[in-house]
Amino acid sequence: MKQQKKNKAIQTIRAFLLDFALLSYILLIVYKLVWEKHILLLSEMPFEWTDLLTIFYLSLPITLIQFFIPGFSVGKVVYMAAIPRYKIYRIWIYSALILTIYTGFVISQFSAREFFSPSGLEGAGRIFRSLLNPDFSIFNEALFAAVETIYMAFMATVIAIPFAFVLSFAAAKNLMNGTPALRFTYHFLRAILNFSRSIEPLIWAVIFSVWVGIGPFAGMLALMLHSIASLAKLYSEQIEGISEGPIEAIRSTGASYIYVLWYGVVQQVLLPYLSFTIYRWDINLRMATVIGLVGGGGIGTMLMQYQGLAKWRQVGLIVLVIAAIVWLMDYASAKIRENIK
Amino acid sequence: MVTVSHLCKTYPGGVQALKNISFEIHKGEFVVIVGLSGSGKSTLLRCINRLHDPTSGSISIDGREITGLKRKELRLMRSGIGMIFQHFNLIPRHSLLTNVLIGKLAYTPVWKGLTMRFTQEETEEALNNIRIVGLEGKETQRVDKLSGGQQQRVAIARALMQKPSLLLADEPVASLDPATSHSVMKYLEKVNKEMGVTIICNLHFLSLVRRYATRVIALKNGEIVFTGRPDEIDEYWFKTIYGEEAIDVTID
Numbered sequence: 001m002k003q004q005k006k007n008k009a010i011q012t013i014r015a016f017l018l019d020f021a022l023l024s025y026i027l028l029i030v031y032k033l034v035w036e037k038h039i040l041l042l043s044e045m046p047f048e049w050t051d052l053l054t055i056f057y058l059s060l061p062i063t064l065i066q067f068f069i070p071g072f073s074v075g076k077v078v079y080m081a082a083i084p085r086y087k088i089y090r091i092w093i094y095s096a097l098i099l100t101i102y103t104g105f106v107i108s109q110f111s112a113r114e115f116f117s118p119s120g121l122e123g124a125g126r127i128f129r130s131l132l133n134p135d136f137s138i139f140n141e142a143l144f145a146a147v148e149t150i151y152m153a154f155m156a157t158v159i160a161i162p163f164a165f166v167l168s169f170a171a172a173k174n175l176m177n178g179t180p181a182l183r184f185t186y187h188f189l190r191a192i193l194n195f196s197r198s199i200e201p202l203i204w205a206v207i208f209s210v211w212v213g214i215g216p217f218a219g220m221l222a223l224m225l226h227s228i229a230s231l232a233k234l235y236s237e238q239i240e241g242i243s244e245g246p247i248e249a250i251r252s253t254g255a256s257y258i259y260v261l262w263y264g265v266v267q268q269v270l271l272p273y274l275s276f277t278i279y280r281w282d283i284n285l286r287m288a289t290v291i292g293l294v295g296g297g298g299i300g301t302m303l304m305q306y307q308g309l310a311k312w313r314q315v316g317l318i319v320l321v322i323a324a325i326v327w328l329m330d331y332a333s334a335k336i337r338e339n340i341k
Numbered sequence: 342m343v344t345v346s347h348l349c350k351t352y353p354g355g356v357q358a359l360k361n362i363s364f365e366i367h368k369g370e371f372v373v374i375v376g377l378s379g380s381g382k383s384t385l386l387r388c389i390n391r392l393h394d395p396t397s398g399s400i401s402i403d404g405r406e407i408t409g410l411k412r413k414e415l416r417l418m419r420s421g422i423g424m425i426f427q428h429f430n431l432i433p434r435h436s437l438l439t440n441v442l443i444g445k446l447a448y449t450p451v452w453k454g455l456t457m458r459f460t461q462e463e464t465e466e467a468l469n470n471i472r473i474v475g476l477e478g479k480e481t482q483r484v485d486k487l488s489g490g491q492q493q494r495v496a497i498a499r500a501l502m503q504k505p506s507l508l509l510a511d512e513p514v515a516s517l518d519p520a521t522s523h524s525v526m527k528y529l530e531k532v533n534k535e536m537g538v539t540i541i542c543n544l545h546f547l548s549l550v551r552r553y554a555t556r557v558i559a560l561k562n563g564e565i566v567f568t569g570r571p572d573e574i575d576e577y578w579f580k581t582i583y584g585e586e587a588i589d590v591t592i593d
Contacts, residue, residue, distance in 0.1 A: 249430035249496075252390055253503055254420025254447035255454075262455055263443060267432050 008080075015075030019067055022074055022092055024059040029099040031055060033106060130312030131319065138314050142299065142321045149298030150325060152216045153284035156223035161277060163228045167193070168235030169261070175239065197229040201287050202294060209295035219296025223284050234276045235269070242268040275337045282333040289322050342368045342539055343389065343507065348398035350384050350563075358384040360563040362398070368506075371533045371540045373550045373571070376560035377583060382543040385560065386509045389541065390422045391415055402507070420447035423500025423538075427512035429492040431484045431499075438480040440495050441467045444502025470498040474528055490521035497528055501536075508532065510542040514549070522546075526553050547574065 028051070036045045066072035071084035074092050104110075114120065169175055171193060176186035204222035212218050247264035255263075292300015299322055306314040343366040350359040358381045366372050374382050387393040389400060391407060400407050407418050423444075431440045445463055446454050453459070459467075471477055474494035479487070484495055493513055500508055510529060514522035530553055533540045544550050550557055551571045559567035559574075559582040567578055580587065 243428075245426060245428050245430035246432055248392060249424070249426060249499075250443065250446070252392060252419060252422070252424040252509075253444050253499070254416040254418070254422075255443075256416060256447075256451070258451055259446045259454055263432055263446070267435065271434070 011079045015073060015079040016063070016067060018075035018078060019073050019092075020059060020063045022096060023063050023066075024055050026092065026096055026099060027059050027062075028052070028055050029103055033099075033103060037106075127312050131316035133313055134317035134320055135311075135313040136317060138317060139321075142302065142318050145299040145302045145318075146321050146325050148216050149288045149292065149300065150285060150329075152220045152296070152298055153223060153281060153288040156220045156227055156284050156288075157277060157281040159220075160224050160227035160231055160280075164231035164235055165273075167228070167232040168239060169265075171232055171236035172239035173236075174242075175265070193229045193232055196225060197233065199226075201226040201291055205291040205294050205296040214295035214297070214301070216297030219288060219291045219298060219300075222291055222296060223287055226287075227280055227284060231276065231280055234280075235273055238269045238272045238276075239265060271340050274340055278333045278336050282329050285329050286326055289326075342366055342370075342403060343541070344399075344401045345389070346399050348385075348388060348400060349396045350381075350388060350393065351396045358563050359388070359395075362560075362563075362565055364558055364565065364568060366539065366541060368539055369533070369537055371530070371542070371553060371555045372558060373554035373556075374541065374543050374558050374560060375545070375547070375550055375582060380560040381563040382560055383511055386424075386511050386541065386543060389507075389509060390419050390424060392424075416447060420503055421505060421507070423503050423505035423508040425493065425496040425500055425508070425510045425513050427515045429489070429496045431492055431495055433485045434483060436481050437471065437476060437484055437487070437495055438464075438467055440484050441470055441498045441502055444499040447503070467498070467502060470501040471495075473501065473531075474498045488521070489517050490524055493517065493525045494528055497525075497532065501532065505538055507539045507541070510540060512543050512545065515545060522549065529553070547579070550574075 031054075032045055032047070032051070036042045067076075071086040071088040072092075073082070074089045076082040077084070077089055167189065170185055171189045173186060176182040201222045204225050205219055208218035208221045209215075212221065242265060246268060247260055250260045250264040288296065288298055289300040289303070292298045292302070293304045295301065299318060303315060303318045303322070306318065345365070346363045348359055348362040349357070351357050362381075362385065374385065376382050384393055388395045389402075391410065395408055398408070402418070402422075405418075407415075410418055432443065439457060442457065442459050442463065445459065445467075449459065468477075468480065471480060474497050476491060476494055476498070479491075484492055487495065508529070513529065514525050517525060526549060529540060529542065532538050542554075544554075551574075554571045557567065557569060557571050557574060558565060559578070561582060566581055567574070574582075
């Protein structure tokens with residue numbers, strides 16, 4: 001009984017806070033974009049943290065009032081399972097949605113005038129014409145750079161495999177729940193993997209190009225690091241999804257733990273692993289071209305050099321080569337994955 | 342041969358799967374354990390080869406207490422007990438022969454076992470066991486291409502590789518159709534009668550129990566409610582084991 005009362009109090013506070021946040025958000029946009037921009041016609045709307053305070057002072061009484069009028073509170077519907085007769089609370093949700101879309105237009109400086117301006121169209125047209133008329137005299141150079149990119153992606157994948165393979169066992173929940181020490185290792189490893197995955201390879205490439213110098217090696221290291229984290233996660237999820245049956249069967253024969261892992265676990269995940277790995281190579285190839293742009297070597301670096309010199313016909317050829325290798329790799333990886341089942 | 346006394350098993354969640362179970366099984370018997378789903382049949386079987394650890398009580402096999410066994414001794418004990426499962430639990434994408442040889446892993450050093458290098462004798466033995474379960478000629482086929490009944494026979498052959506004196510069968514025919522069920526049960530009977538392997542088997546259908554068991558143990562809510570010959574299970578006992586609502590379904 002006491003527990004229920006306590007629960008109800010917590011849910012009420014949550015409901016109120018949700019209402020408060022929602023109303024503050026609506027008021028903030030109305031104040032900054034509608035009031036200051038369209039009514040006061042200020043050309044600049046500098047944001048001050050004190051603005052937020054003003055908004056809070058305004059929204060607190062409004063939240064309080066609407067909270068006690070039936071049908072207005074969104075929070076009560078979400079947290080207290082209230083089903084009001086008149087669903088007036090929807091006006092808050094709709095206004096927040098519409099205001100958010102409006103804010104999006106303002107912030108991204110959406111402008112049809114700029115898009116259709118004659119000088120802009122002229123410039124874009126010039127580039128498009130050059131791109132569609134690629135310069136084949138640098139074809140060999142582009143091809144060699146593309147080969148560099150392909151091998152860079154390949155090496156990043158290959159070197160990542162053993163690391164990811166070993167890590168995946170330690171990052172699989174169903175193998176790591178025996179003792180508190182194992183559980184700690186699992187959570188710790190998961191945290192590290194998630195962290196390194198959340199840093200884009202582009203950032204790693206910048207770091208490594210300072211570390212080992214601009215070139216394919218930096219790009220490879222960046223891709224490898226990201227691949228280890230991604231593959232380890234995919235692999236370990238595969239392990240978490242295996243059936244316990246074969247494991248139990250191998251244990252029941254009296255075989256040692258290494259056999260249980262090899263025949264009970266690994267044999268179930270080997271093909272999905274292979275499939276993931278080839279897919280990863282495919283992804284690495286696309287990423288390798290992008291990474292080249294920040295000094296990771298290969299065809300991306302070449303693209304950036306010609307782009308910097310505004311040599312659009314050469315850029316056109318490079319784009320063509322990139323499209324070709326990406327398409328080829330995509331096709332090959334899909335075919336291979338289809339055939340391993 | 343197997344003596345279980347005052348066996349209790351409580352799962353970490355607090356579920357009491359087995360409550361004070363005691364029974365004895367003699368050499369050469371074909372004992373069938375019956376009971377509703379959740380009555381503790383599977384848990385009991387898994388306690389006997391320690392896939393599950395009992396909470397209290399004792400289990401002895403051939404006069405040897407097995408509840409305290411550690412690592413190496415435990416594996417040695419398991420290697421003498423075969424086990425087959427409802428879902429066969431074979432290693433998919435591997436050949437029938439490989440799956441049967443897996444029964445020998447307990448006696449194989451790691452560097453040989455991981456690369457599947459078995460001796461001539463062991464391979465001969467595997468081929469012989471495949472013959473016993475009537476699957477000769479299919480040695481190189483992938484097990485996932487076999488029918489359910491054939492897969493269960495592969496599992497029996499795998500268990501035979503262990504040269505078991507005891508075979509545990511956990512619902513061996515529950516995912517098979519009636520005709521195939523009899524075929525698998527007949528192979529178990531053959532293993533029991535001709536090779537003298539003691540069998541403890543969980544079953545659902547009383548018609549199969551009456552046909553194959555030499556003795557029946559009935560579990561209900563983790564307790565033994567009946568032990569005796571299969572023909573002693575009459576209407577009264579049936580209702581006791583399966584509840585008032587139950588109707589005996591025959592399969593043949």
